[in-house]
Each structure stands twice: as structure tokens, then as C-alpha cells.
Amino acid sequence: MRVPGTLPTLPLCVLLPVLLALPPGLSHPPISPCRLIQNAAHCNDVRLTTVPSELPRHVEELFLNQNFVLTLQNNSLSRYPSLRHFSCANCHLRTVQENGFSGAPLLESLNLGSNELHHGYRELAHSLRSLARLRTLDLSSNGFTEDMASYLLQNLSSLEFLHLYRNVLLRLDKYIFRDLHQLKELNLERNLLFEIDGAFDHMKRLQRLNLAYNSLPCLVKFEMTQLVVLNASHNAIEWFITNPDLTQTFQLETLDLSDNQLLYFPFLPQQSNIKTLLLSNNQISFYGHLAEHSSPNWTTSVEFYNLGGNLSNITAELWNDSLHGDISSVELLDLSGNQVRYFPQGFLNKMPHLYWLRLRSNCLETFNLTSEDLPVTLYHLDVSNNRLSELHAQANAASELNNLTHLNLSLNDIQQLPPKVFTTLPSISSVDLSYNPVGLCLPGRTTSSDASAACALWTNLSSLKQLHIAGCTIIKVPPFIFKGTPLTHLELSNNPGLLIDRRSLLGLSGTLQHLGLSNTGLKDFDFSPYKNLRSINISKNSMSELPKSLMTLNLQLLDLRDNMLSTIRSEQASVLSERRQFLYVSGNTFNCCQLEWYRTFKESRALRVIDLSEVTCIDVHQQRQRAELFDVIHCGGRSVEESIFWYILLFLSVSGSLVGIFVIYFLTFRPRVLPQAIKKRCWRPTPY
Numbered sequence: 256m257r258v259p260g261t262l263p264t265l266p267l268c269v270l271l272p273v274l275l276a277l278p279p280g281l282s283h284p285p286i287s288p289c290r291l292i293q294n295a296a297h298c299n300d301v302r303l304t305t306v307p308s309e310l311p312r313h314v315e316e317l318f319l320n321q322n323f324v325l326t327l328q329n330n331s332l333s334r335y336p337s338l339r340h341f342s343c344a345n346c347h348l349r350t351v352q353e354n355g356f357s358g359a360p361l362l363e364s365l366n367l368g369s370n371e372l373h374h375g376y377r378e379l380a381h382s383l384r385s386l387a388r389l390r391t392l393d394l395s396s397n398g399f400t401e402d403m404a405s406y407l408l409q410n411l412s413s414l415e416f417l418h419l420y421r422n423v424l425l426r427l428d429k430y431i432f433r434d435l436h437q438l439k440e441l442n443l444e445r446n447l448l449f450e451i452d453g454a455f456d457h458m459k460r461l462q463r464l465n466l467a468y469n470s471l472p473c474l475v476k477f478e479m480t481q482l483v484v485l486n487a488s489h490n491a492i493e494w495f496i497t498n499p500d501l502t503q504t505f506q507l508e509t510l511d512l513s514d515n516q517l518l519y520f521p522f523l524p525q526q527s528n529i530k531t532l533l534l535s536n537n538q539i540s541f542y543g544h545l546a547e548h549s550s551p552n553w554t555t556s557v558e559f560y561n562l563g564g565n566l567s568n569i570t571a572e573l574w575n576d577s578l579h580g581d582i583s584s585v586e587l588l589d590l591s592g593n594q595v596r597y598f599p600q601g602f603l604n605k606m607p608h609l610y611w612l613r614l615r616s617n618c619l620e621t622f623n624l625t626s627e628d629l630p631v632t633l634y635h636l637d638v639s640n641n642r643l644s645e646l647h648a649q650a651n652a653a654s655e656l657n658n659l660t661h662l663n664l665s666l667n668d669i670q671q672l673p674p675k676v677f678t679t680l681p682s683i684s685s686v687d688l689s690y691n692p693v694g695l696c697l698p699g700r701t702t703s704s705d706a707s708a709a710c711a712l713w714t715n716l717s718s719l720k721q722l723h724i725a726g727c728t729i730i731k732v733p734p735f736i737f738k739g740t741p742l743t744h745l746e747l748s749n750n751p752g753l754l755i756d757r758r759s760l761l762g763l764s765g766t767l768q769h770l771g772l773s774n775t776g777l778k779d780f781d782f783s784p785y786k787n788l789r790s791i792n793i794s795k796n797s798m799s800e801l802p803k804s805l806m807t808l809n810l811q812l813l814d815l816r817d818n819m820l821s822t823i824r825s826e827q828a829s830v831l832s833e834r835r836q837f838l839y840v841s842g843n844t845f846n847c848c849q850l851e852w853y854r855t856f857k858e859s860r861a862l863r864v865i866d867l868s869e870v871t872c873i874d875v876h877q878q879r880q881r882a883e884l885f886d887v888i889h890c891g892g893r894s895v896e897e898s899i900f901w902y903i904l905l906f907l908s909v910s911g912s913l914v915g916i917f918v919i920y921f922l923t924f925r926p927r928v929l930p931q932a933i934k935k936r937c938w939r940p941t942p943y
Contacts, residue, residue: 298322301414304332316340320366327351327382333358342366344393350375350581357380364391364519368418373398380407389413395442396421405431412436420444420465427454434459444486448697455479466490467511486511488533495521497580502526502836513589523580532585535613536592541599582606591615591637603629612691616640624648624676635661639687643667646674657681663721665689668717674712677719685721693871694725698735715739725749725771732759741766748773748792757781772796773814783807792837794818806830816866817842821849828852832859839866845882847872848890853882 287309288301295316298307303322310317314335324346332338336357348370354377356362365386372379374398383389392414394407399422408414412434424446431454432438440463448469455461462483471490478498479485483506487495492515497505504526510533512521515538523529548667585606595617603609609630619641623629625648629636637657647668660682671690677686688711696710714738721744722737729747731754737745743766747753753775760767764784773782774795782788783804791805794816801823805813813836820843823831831838832855845853852870856864868880874889 273820308334309860311338318342319346320344322346325349325356329354330358332354332362335359336361338362340364343370345369348372351379351382353378353381354385357382358383359386361388362386363388365389366391366393367397368393368395370397373377373403376403376407380409382409384410386411387413390933391416393418394422395419398423400424401426401428401431408432408435410434414438416440418442420446422446424448426450427452429453429456432458433779439463440880441465462506480506482507484509488513488515490515492516493518497522497524499525504528509533523582524577525581527581528584528723530584530586532582532587533589534593535589539590539593540595540618541597541602543599544597548632581590583608585609589613590617593617595619598628607632609633611635613637614641618642621645621647624656629656629659631655631658633659633700637661637663638667639663640666643924644670646672646676648673648679650675650679654679654681657685661685664691667691669693670709672709672711674710677710677713678714679714680718682718683716684718685723686719688727689723689749690726693724694729695724695732695736697733698738713737713740717741720744722746729753731755734758734761738762743767744769746771747775750775752776755780757784760785780804792824794842801827803827809834810836812837814839815843816840819844821846823852825855828855832862833855835861836863838864841866841869841871843870845872847874847880847882847885848887850882850885850887857883 260878264414273516275624279938287307288303289296289298289307289310291297291311291314294314295318296307296310296314297318300321303319304324305328305481306317306319306324312335315337317335317340319331320342321344325348327343327348327350329352331342339361341359341362341364344366347367348367349372350373356365365383367379372394383392383682385917389411390413392411394404395418399407399419399516401424404419404422406891408417408431414553415437417435417438417440420442421444424443425448427443427448427450429452432441435458438458438461441458441461442465444465445468448471451471451474455464459481461479461481461572464479464482464485466485466487468489471487472493473492473494473496474487475494475496476498477496478501478591480501481504485507488511492512493516495512499522502525505524505528507524507527507529509531510521510523510529511531513533513535515537516741517534520539520541521534579602582605586608587610588606589611591613592615595614598679601754603612604627607630609632612629612633615637616639619638620643622638622643622645624646633656638870639785643664644667646664650673657680659680662677662680662683665687666689669688672693674696677683692709694710695711698712698714713719715738717739720738720742722740722742723744725746725747726749729750730752736759739762742763745763745767746769747755747759748771751774753772755772755775755777766787767785769788769790770782770785770788771792773792777793777796778798779800779802780793781804782791782802786808788808789810790812791810792812792814793806794814796818798815798818798820801815801820806827816839820840823840828851838856840856853867853870856862856867862897868883871879872882872885874880874885
């Protein structure tokens with residue numbers, strides 16, 4: 256019987272067709288985890304296992320990285336016919352079915368990097384051949400061998416950019432890239448390559464080639480005239496020799512051969528456009544001087560054989576320092592970390608456009624700072640960490656180096672140099688003479704203020720802004736030593752026992768922004784005249800108290816590490832805590848019972864103490880403790896709870912002592928009283 260007021264119950268077989276016939280707008284749309292930005296769908300790291308099907312059909316870019324798509328099914332992308340870029344990197348992808356990319360005929364860029372596609376590389380190869388417009392392909396980190404790569408790249412003639420880095424390619428032959436006639440960029444970084452046999456001969460449009468981090472022993476008979484950038488760093492290359500028979504102009508602009516085992520300066524093309532030449536961390540030297548003392552039995556030339564045993568048509572004169580090819584267009588030369596003892600006559604002047612020269616960590620013993628040996632275009636010169644004992648310069652010749660702005664001569668043993676050498680450089684802005692026995696010449700004279708073997712004059716250098724003379728065994732900084740030189744950065748650290756006062760820096764009060772006085776034995780200094788100071792390093796000194804003059808400066812960085820500070824006054828801590836600056840304070844002998852400043856710094860929102868967690872202090876037992884873990888209770892101070900605790904403990908101790916004395920007295924002097932009292936109270940007659 257139907258209850259009045261209710262609708263009749265319809266069977267499910269009647270309702271189901273009605274529900275299915277409802278228009279889509281009346282039901283809730285499916286919720287997608289992807290973010291839509293214009294025509295791009297970002298579905299990265301949302302735990303998808305398949306290509307989402309609920310995205311708009313007009314999507315042109317689909318990013319599916321960092322998901323769990325083990326297999327890319329047939330017709331997975333057919334819902335998105337406008338797709339131009341598809342990225343499915345780092346998805347544990349093992350297989351792409353043969354029709355996985357069907358339905359996406361406009362696809363131009365495909366990223367399948369960091370997967371496991373070596374398991375199903377044949378199916379992947381079939382699927383790629385349906386992409387007639389594919390220009391960019393990323394197959395990095397998939398465990399491909401050279402045979403797999405050769406099979407995958409067949410008929411992909413539209414490719415312009417190919418990434419195969421982090422695979423297991425061992426050897427490249429002339430067949431592996433035979434169909435890639437349009438390729439412009441190829442990345443083979445971090446494979447296991449040890450041989451290249453004609454692999455790039457037919458790739459006439461290739462402009463950028465990355466062979467870094469492989470195991471190549473040499474690059475001989477190099478003849479890729481169209482290449483613009485070649486990165487062959489971090490290999491085991493001992494020789495780089497261009498085919499000497501070619502007369503065409505090479506388009507190569509950047510050549511990176513750093514971190515190899517080069518013994519000789521590379522034999523570059525006879526006609527080239529090289530602008531950046533990176534040769535750091537090799538074993539390069541020049542050997543022309545050996546020819547003068549060579550024995551008749553010594554060989555003077557070498558012939559090169561390839562790994563197949565065929566004679567290569569290349570002969571090199573070992574002692575001929577002129578076999579370096581065309582270097583006239585070089586703007587940046589990095590020879591750091593080699594074994595260069597000297598440069599052949601006029602070698603550096605063969606680079607009339609040289610802008611940046613790095614010679615750090617070589618074996619140079621002398622250096623000529625003249626226009627006869629250096630191009631006048633030179634802007635940055637780094638000759639640090641060599642064996643320099645002499646620096647030669649002539650006033651007229653040095654003045655012609657009017658573009659030289661940055662000069663680094665640190666970590667040498669310069670004992671002879673013209674005192675006015677730096678005053679003759681009209682554009683010099685930064686000089687680093689640190690860790691050389693070079694003193695300060697007194698103004699008006701060319702004698703040192705501390706009897707050093709050599710000295711340099713630093714007055715009236717209107718262009719000089721930064722001067723680094725740390726570790727130069729300087730004893731005293733006389734007055735007016737920097738007169739007329741508007742220094743902004745002055746580094747005097749690591750000159751123990753340095754005598755310096757306000758007069759030493761006369762003339763710098765309006766310009767000085769950074770002052771380094773670390774490890775100079777400093778105990779106090781008046782910083783108040785230097786209102787523009789933004790950075791001060793007074794670490795590793797003997798300061799027992801923070802100078803009051805520091806409170807008048809608007810610093811951005813203050814280094815107080817490794818001094819003898821026992822505390823920081825409350826008023827000073829309050830001033831510092833209100834400023835937005837970086838502060839270092841660890842390594843001092845702070846008193847654990849005077850850490851109010853520590854709590855002030857910890858609660859500050861403006862001040863950032865970089866090493867606050869490393870601060871230690873000395874407790875009452877002369878033990879070093881971490882400040883953040885130290886409790887003031889160990890200093891003898893008493894809070895309310897602490898006082899109650901000690902009173903209770905004292906009462907219990909006194910009471911226990913009195914009870915003990917009372918018991919001992921009765922047991923000793925009245926042994927019968929206690930048993931009688933117990934018997935009287937406890938042993939009463941029991942009625943039967």
C-alpha cells in the first residue's frame with residue numbers, strides 16, 4: 256500500500272536510461288588535478304598514472320612530469336589534436352606503444368627524459384616516426400646504448416635539438432646520426448664516450464655540441480667549420496688538433512677544453528672567430544726553450560694514429576710554440592691551473608681584442624705589465640697563485656694599458672716591483688696584492704714604512720676603489736698613505752701586530768664602505784668618522800669590549816668572531832637588534848651568566864645573527880657550553896620556584912638529622928626506656 260503524499264517507486268531499469276540521457280551540463284564536471292594557464296596544462300607531480308582525458312581539447316602544452324605513467328597507451332594524446340609540446344619526464348616510463356603519439360600530428364617538442372625507456376626502445380622508435388614536425392627531442396637519462404640510439408633516431412629528419420645526456424653511449428660512428436641533417440644542437444654530456452669516428456661529418460647545420468664529462472682521449476683532425484660552440488670539458492683529452500689542410504674560416508666562437516689533460520696549447524684553425532677559449536685545469540705549457548738544448552737523438556715531431564690503426568695525416572712540431580693557429584679574435588682566455596712558465600715572444604699581443612685573461616695557479620716567475628707584452632684592450636688580469644718574484648713595468652708603457660681595471664697579483668712572492676707601477680694605470684679600479692711581501696710606500700718617497708723588500712705607492716690613484724693588501728706583513732699604516740685615493744673597500748686583514756689609528760685612514764671618511772681588520776691584533780678603534788661603512792670585519796682579534804663607535808654606524812655586516820668578548824652590553828645589544836644587518840659573534844669567550852644580549856638577539860626580527868646557534872659560553876666551572884642550551888639556574892640565581900625548592904630540601908634535611916640524633920640518643924643512653932614504651936603501648940593482654 257502506498258503511503259499518501261509519496262511518489263511511486265520506479266524500478267532501476269526505468270531510471271537508468273533517463274539518467275544517461277541527461278545533458279552533460281546538468282551533471283558535475285570531472286575534477287582535474289591539473290592547472291590550466293592559457294593553453295598550457297600543468298599536471299606535474301599529481302600522482303597520475305595515465306594521460307588525463309578531462310582537459311580542454313585546445314590544449315597546446317601538456318606537462319606530465321614526476322608522475323607514475325609506466326606505459327603511454329595507444330592514442331593517449333588523440334584527444335588533444337592541437338598539442339605542440341608534451342613533457343613526460345621522470346615518470347618511471349618504460350614503454351611507449353607504437354601508436355602512442357598518434358592523434359598529435361602537430362607535436363614539435365617532446366621531453367621523455369629521466370625514464371626507463373631502454374626496456375621498450377623499439378616500440379618508442381616506431382611511435383616517434385609518426386611525428387613529422389618534431390623539432391626538439393629529449394631522451395636523456397634513459398639508459399640508451401649507441402645501438403639503441405641509432406635505432407631510435409632513424410628517419411627523424413626534422414629534428415633540430417637533441418638531448419642524449421646521461422646515457423651509456425660508448426662510441427659514435429658515422430651511422431648513428433645519419434638522418435639528422437637539420438640538427439642544430441646536440442647534447443651528449445655525461446655518457447661514457449671514448450671514441451668518435453665520423454659521427455658529425457654530415458651534420459652541416461650543427462652549431463652547438465656538448466661532449467662534456469666523457470672519456471675522450473683526444474680530438475684530432477677537427478674540421479667542423481660550421482660549429483659555433485663546442486664544450487669538451489671534463490674528458491681525458493691530451494691533444495686538440497684542427498685539420499691543417501682546411502682553409503675555410505671556422506665559425507667556432509666558444510671552445511671549452513677545461514679539466515682535461517692537454518699538454519700543449521690547442522692547435523686551432525688557421526682562420527677562426529674564437530672569442531672564448533677556456534683551457535683551465537690542464538697541463539699546458541710551452542716548450543720552445545727545449546729546442547735550444549735538445550739532443551740530436553730527440554724527436555721533434557709526432558704523427559697521430561686513430562684507434563683503427565690507420566695513419567692520420569697530421570704531423571706536429573713538438574717544440575714549435577707558433578702552432579696555435581688563429582687567436583686574433585679571442586676576447587676571454589682562461590689558462591688557470593696549468594703549468595705555464597712563460598709566454599712565447601708576442602704571444603699575448605696576437606690577441607688584440609683580449610678583454611679577460613686568467614692565469615691563476617701556474618708557474619710564472621716574472622711578469623711584464625707593459626703594452627709590449629699585453630694587449631691594450633685588457634680589462635681583467637688575474638695572475639694570482641703563481642711564483643712571481645718580479646713585476647716589471649715601464650711608466651710610459653703601463654700608461655698605455657688604459658683599459659686595465661681589475662688586477663689580481665695575490666698569493667705570489669713579489670719582492671721587486673716599481674713603486675709607482677699602479678699610479679701609471681689610468682683606469683685601475685681594483686688591485687689585490689694580498690699575501691706578497693709588499694709594504695706601503697711613504698707619500699712623497701719610494702721607501703717602505705716598515706722596511707719591506709718592496710713597497711707600492713697608493714696616493715693620488717683617483718680611479719682606485721678596492722685595495723686588498725691582506726697578509727703582506729705590514730707593520731704600520733702611516734697617516735695620509737691613501738691621500739687622494741677614494742677607496743670604498745680596504746682589506747688589511749692577516750697583518751698581525753698592525754699599528755693603525757684614525758690618522759692612518761685620513762681622506763677615506765667620505766668613501767670607505769668595507770674595512771677588513773681581521774687578525775691584526777686590534778683591541779680598539781674609533782670607527783665614528785667613517786659614516787659610509789657598510790661592512791666591517793674585526794674577527795680574530797683581542798677585543799674584550801665592543802667599541803662604542805660601532806653603534807653610530809648603519810652597518811649591513813659586522814663580523815665579531817674569535818675575539819675575547821665576555822658579554823655585550825644591554826644598551827649595545829638593543830641598538831644592534833633594531834637594525835637590519837648580518838652579524839657573526841661565535842668563537843668568543845662569553846660568560847654564560849651574562850647572556851641577556853643573546854636573548855635580545857634571538858628575539859630580534861630585524862637582526863640576523865648567522866652563527867647564533869654556534870655561540871658558546873664559559874660557565875662557573877670554566878667549561879664551555881652551548882649558549883642556546885644553557886640554563887641560568889647554574890649561575891646561582893634564584894627564582895621563586897627555585898627558592899621554595901631549596902627551603903623544602905633544607906627543612907627535610909634538618910628534620911631527618913634531628914630524628915636520627917633522637918634515636919641514637921635513646922639507643923645509647925636509655926636502652927630500656929624505648930622497649931618498655933613499646934611494650935606498654937603494643938603488648939597488651941589478650942582475653943581468652
